[in-house]
Amino acid sequence: MPAGNIQSEKLDQAVEILRERDIDCWLTFVRESSETPDPAMKLIVGHDVTWQSAFIVTREGRRVALVGGPEGATVRHAGLYEDVRTYDEGFAPSLRAILRELDPRQIAINYSTGDVASDGLTHGMYLQLVAALARTPYRGRLISAAPIIGPLRSRKTPAELARMRKAIEITEELFAQVTAFIQPGRAERDVAGMLHAETRRRGLETSWAADHCPAVNAGAASEAGHAGPTDLIMRPGDLVHLDFGVAYEGYRADLQRMWYLRSEADPEPPASVRRAFQTCVDAIEAGRKLLKAGVQGWTVDAAARQTITSAGYPEYKHALGHGLGLATHDGGPLLGPRWPRYGDSPEQPVQPGSVYTLELGVPTERGYIALEDEVLVTGAGAEYISPAQRELIVV
Amino acid sequence: MPAGNIQSEKLDQAVEILRERDIDCWLTFVRESSETPDPAMKLIVGHDVTWQSAFIVTREGRRVALVGGPEGATVRHAGLYEDVRTYDEGFAPSLRAILRELDPRQIAINYSTGDVASDGLTHGMYLQLVAALARTPYRGRLISAAPIIGPLRSRKTPAELARMRKAIEITEELFAQVTAFIQPGRAERDVAGMLHAETRRRGLETSWAADHCPAVNAGAASEAGHAGPTDLIMRPGDLVHLDFGVAYEGYRADLQRMWYLRSEADPEPPASVRRAFQTCVDAIEAGRKLLKAGVQGWTVDAAARQTITSAGYPEYKHALGHGLGLATHDGGPLLGPRWPRYGDSPEQPVQPGSVYTLELGVPTERGYIALEDEVLVTGAGAEYISPAQRELIVV
Numbered sequence: 119m120p121a122g123n124i125q126s127e128k129l130d131q132a133v134e135i136l137r138e139r140d141i142d143c144w145l146t147f148v149r150e151s152s153e154t155p156d157p158a159m160k161l162i163v164g165h166d167v168t169w170q171s172a173f174i175v176t177r178e179g180r181r182v183a184l185v186g187g188p189e190g191a192t193v194r195h196a197g198l199y200e201d202v203r204t205y206d207e208g209f210a211p212s213l214r215a216i217l218r219e220l221d222p223r224q225i226a227i228n229y230s231t232g233d234v235a236s237d238g239l240t241h242g243m244y245l246q247l248v249a250a251l252a253r254t255p256y257r258g259r260l261i262s263a264a265p266i267i268g269p270l271r272s273r274k275t276p277a278e279l280a281r282m283r284k285a286i287e288i289t290e291e292l293f294a295q296v297t298a299f300i301q302p303g304r305a306e307r308d309v310a311g312m313l314h315a316e317t318r319r320r321g322l323e324t325s326w327a328a329d330h331c332p333a334v335n336a337g338a339a340s341e342a343g344h345a346g347p348t349d350l351i352m353r354p355g356d357l358v359h360l361d362f363g364v365a366y367e368g369y370r371a372d373l374q375r376m377w378y379l380r381s382e383a384d385p386e387p388p389a390s391v392r393r394a395f396q397t398c399v400d401a402i403e404a405g406r407k408l409l410k411a412g413v414q415g416w417t418v419d420a421a422a423r424q425t426i427t428s429a430g431y432p433e434y435k436h437a438l439g440h441g442l443g444l445a446t447h448d449g450g451p452l453l454g455p456r457w458p459r460y461g462d463s464p465e466q467p468v469q470p471g472s473v474y475t476l477e478l479g480v481p482t483e484r485g486y487i488a489l490e491d492e493v494l495v496t497g498a499g500a501e502y503i504s505p506a507q508r509e510l511i512v513v
Numbered sequence: 514m515p516a517g518n519i520q521s522e523k524l525d526q527a528v529e530i531l532r533e534r535d536i537d538c539w540l541t542f543v544r545e546s547s548e549t550p551d552p553a554m555k556l557i558v559g560h561d562v563t564w565q566s567a568f569i570v571t572r573e574g575r576r577v578a579l580v581g582g583p584e585g586a587t588v589r590h591a592g593l594y595e596d597v598r599t600y601d602e603g604f605a606p607s608l609r610a611i612l613r614e615l616d617p618r619q620i621a622i623n624y625s626t627g628d629v630a631s632d633g634l635t636h637g638m639y640l641q642l643v644a645a646l647a648r649t650p651y652r653g654r655l656i657s658a659a660p661i662i663g664p665l666r667s668r669k670t671p672a673e674l675a676r677m678r679k680a681i682e683i684t685e686e687l688f689a690q691v692t693a694f695i696q697p698g699r700a701e702r703d704v705a706g707m708l709h710a711e712t713r714r715r716g717l718e719t720s721w722a723a724d725h726c727p728a729v730n731a732g733a734a735s736e737a738g739h740a741g742p743t744d745l746i747m748r749p750g751d752l753v754h755l756d757f758g759v760a761y762e763g764y765r766a767d768l769q770r771m772w773y774l775r776s777e778a779d780p781e782p783p784a785s786v787r788r789a790f791q792t793c794v795d796a797i798e799a800g801r802k803l804l805k806a807g808v809q810g811w812t813v814d815a816a817a818r819q820t821i822t823s824a825g826y827p828e829y830k831h832a833l834g835h836g837l838g839l840a841t842h843d844g845g846p847l848l849g850p851r852w853p854r855y856g857d858s859p860e861q862p863v864q865p866g867s868v869y870t871l872e873l874g875v876p877t878e879r880g881y882i883a884l885e886d887e888v889l890v891t892g893a894g895a896e897y898i899s900p901a902q903r904e905l906i907v908v
Binding site: 149150152153154155156157165166168169170186187188191192195205206207208209210229230231232233234235236237238239240241242243244245246249326327329330341342346435436445446447457458459 | 586
């Protein structure tokens with residue numbers, strides 16, 4: 119499936135969302151987008167640009183691009199914008215002319231305090247835009263594009279979902295290789311090396327930076343969190359935890375899985391470990407059962423968090439779930455607590471058609487236990503699109 | 514050479530530059546830096562972060578990092594910041610506490626209208642920072658970090674220059690393969706396919722997006738500029754133009770080379786083509802002879818531009834040269850005309866130790882002619898670090 123299909127589907131969705139939200143115009147304003155990428159570019163352009171460039175979508179369905187002269191051909195060849203204009207010296211007069219033609223009541227631009235995926239406009243580019251629109255009525259009509267970009271990223275099209283299912287399928291194949299690979303005496307770093315080699319062999323990339331994808335935690339001495347794998351050696355009786363995923367044509371998997379290394383003393387996981395594992399399963403299920411289109415994410419997180427703390431474990435220090443797609447943290451409403459660093463994201467209604475991770479963990483004396491799976495949100499609920507782990511893998 | 518060396522060298526340079534510029538404190542403020550990357554992160558951090566994170570360097574040489582709890586271990590392991598603090602719920606109280614301790618007269622943050630490499634702060638993050646510092650004296654002390662980041666990127670360290678020379682060397686090897694490969698009947702796309710395969714075979718990436726790296730122009734029918742290679746077929750008597758480079762450990766080459774395909778009628782390039790080629794050589798040399806540390810880039814561009822127009826050719830619609838390094842367009846003062854879209858960049862003094870491209874082209878009836886080489890700027894002048902093409906390669 120050519121990459122172009124997604125941008126074309128997404129531009130159609132953008133027009134629908136502009137109508138829903140009663141917003142006249144969405145303006146993506148970028149330069150040197152390989153250096154300071156705006157996450158919206160992957161959705162509605164699909165290639166980088168060098169000079170200041172404006173990509174405009176209106177509620178009437180017009181698609182206008184303004185780009186530097188040398189880049190006109192690239193944008194025309196891509197065929198996503200029916201009206202491609204170019205400039206040589208300065209973008210401002212041409213941008214003002216386009217806005218005068220469209221005369222929008224609002225111009226949504228890509229900034230947001232709460233949603234990274236809607237925050238691609240740099241502050242320097244914001245200042246350029248404000249200067250270009252000074253002494254025009256449009257200066258006062260700038261609003262945040264988060265109400266457009268959030269739903270646009272969240273609502274996965276069929277072509278996007280197909281890629282995500284493929285990314286999950288390949289990640290699960292790699293987890294099966296981990297089961298065959300791990301044993302006492304191997305280091306955390308060995309598992310990472312094996313997964314990197316297998317990922318490369320398939321011509322793929324990891325879902326996030328390879329230095330901590332996978333995260334590997336072997337036993338209780340390993341520091342859980344985002345640190346990279348170390349030289350720590352797996353011993354009999356250890357829990358082994360992996361947080362890993364691969365990207366398939368840009369779309370990402372993000373899964374956590376658990377193994378137990380049998381020891382002579384404990385050929386099966388001890389009761390305390392089994393209880394901790396089951397608590398994680400129960401907490402994720404408590405969240406998933408509340409998750410459906412329209413709910414506020416914090417209520418979903420609270421049900422999971424409550425399950426963990428009621429069982430006497432310390433609460434996890436992150437959100438239960440985040441949107442997943444083109445990015446591992448894909449933006450959109452967060453399934454997280456109402457902590458200051460999350461802004462108002464946990465209070466926004468969850469979008470139908472969105473894909474979320476559900477993930478949490480607890481510490482045990484044999485190591486960190488955490489699980490993570492992916493669900494697709496519908497009006498009725500949330501269904502797994504990854505094979506949720508329900509038993510420790512005993513090796 | 515491990516990647517860490519560069520960040521460590523760059524942090525030392527940053528302290529020098531803060532002293533030179535009499536600026537107390539430089540604050541890089543980011544979140545989800547894989548999604549909305551700040552170009553400064555490659556220079557002074559070297560890995561991505563997820564939660565809001567602050568990386569602070571002071572003129573006293575203090576290096577303080579504030580990151581989300583799960584990322585403390587990663588930043589400590591990297592060893593670049595001697596004071597690593599973490600938070601769980603909100604970054605603002607900890608950031609205010611750090612600034613109270615340091616009490617800087619100015620806090621330089623990463624925004625710039627003129628320099629992309631200094632413009633990594635998103636507008637949403639700017640708003641978060643301003644909100645965090647509201648009702649503190651520090652709100653009024655925010656300034657642009659462009660006077661720090663510009664020189665920091667420009668002044669190449671020995672480790673950086675070694676990587677750039679290696680990138681140029683490999684790119685020249687690939688150009689030699691092009692000489693053996695091109696012939697009438699091949700398409701532009703064939704040349705790109707060969708270069709992509711050879712680049713991958715070496716485990717490298719192209720210096721910019723592969724869909725237009727290389728740019729390939731075969732004959733007069735080919736549209737010069739940034740468009741990708743097409744199915745256009747090379748014919749006897751055509752000029753073939755390539756704009757291409759590979760990255761070596763992050764550092765990029767960016768070179769343009771010219772071939773002439775002999776025909777029965779013209780086994781050697783016709784006089785008009787030779788004159789155009791020589792005019793490009795002369796124009797680049799006219800610029801290079803004026804280039805040294807401290808000059809304003811527009812004067813260098815003007816000398817080259819004047820050579821082109823005096824010879825009766827249309828002036829090129831871009832800058833004569835741009836900084837090169839970690840990025841293909843590396844920021845810093847531009848060797849370009851004083852056009853509105855370049856802001857004040859062509860008026861800034863060129864830094865000693867910086868690497869520039871020198872590039873320009875003219876149209877001919879046999880195709881586009883353009884050349885590009887790399888020079889290192891010293892106090893005395895500018896010396897080539899790539900083997901400047903001085904004759905058409907006749908195939």
